[in-house]
Amino acid sequence: YGLLAAVISIILNSIGGVQEWLEEQVVHPYIFQVFAFVVGFVIVFRSNQSLARYAEGRAALQQMQAKWMDAALEAMTLDAAGLQVAPLGGDDDEVVRADALECLRRMAAFHDRVCHAASLLSASALLYLRRDDAGGRNIRCVNMSAAASGEMWGWRAASVPAAARTGDSDG
Structure with missing residues (x-):
């Protein structure tokens, strides 16, 4: 013009x-x-x-990210609910302490994975909302077969009791 x-x-x-x-x-x-x-x-x-x-x-x-963070914190809180670091006595305190330390180590690893997943979810959503040319090049693919089998989260089928896998219970 x-x-x-x-x-x-x-x-x-x-x-x-x-x-x-x-x-x-x-x-x-x-x-x-x-x-x-x-x-x-x-x-x-x-x-x-x-x-x-x-x-x-x-x-x-901001509300979307707050809800994701709330879900991540809820998952970490529910994971920590069953921890018994100080049991009510027992003869073999060394074994109990070793079990508690192993439980704490696993819990910390799970918390790291949940934080990583929530952070990755937030970052990928922001990257999608940018909608520029660099959007597709900045995301690396996750091994979806590992995610589907639960290995990405550290879950193993062998750690789940057979009764829980098949639905049988010893009532």
């Missing part, structure tokens, strides 16, 4: 008497003031709408 306006300006300036005719037609600047006021109002209104849309999207993103 700029090139078209430049061509029209050159043509009008080359024709004689156009400047005088324009000055005769534009006697009062009131119409231009009204037009400028309306255009300014529209620009401010549109900018306000855009800012409100951005703020709403940012609030939704």
Whole structure:
């Protein structure tokens, strides 16, 4: 549009008497003031709408990440609920302490995995929301067969009792 306006300006300036005719037609600047006021109002209104849309999207993103963090913290809390670091007495305290330390080590590894998964989920969501060309190149694929079998989380089928796997219980 700029090139078209430049061509029209050159043509009008080359024709004689156009400047005088324009000055005769534009006697009062009131119409231009009204037009400028309306255009300014529209620009401010549109900018306000855009800012409100951005703020709403940012609030939704923050709420989404807060819910993911809540789920991760809930998973870690439920994992820690059954820990018995200080049992009520016993003859073999060394064995109990070794079992408790092993349980703490496994719990810490599980917490690391949950934090990693929540962080990865948040980062991949932000990367998707960017929607630029670098989006696909920044994500490395996860071994989905390992994730489906539970090995990614450290779960092993051998650690689950046979009764729990088959649904049988010793009632």
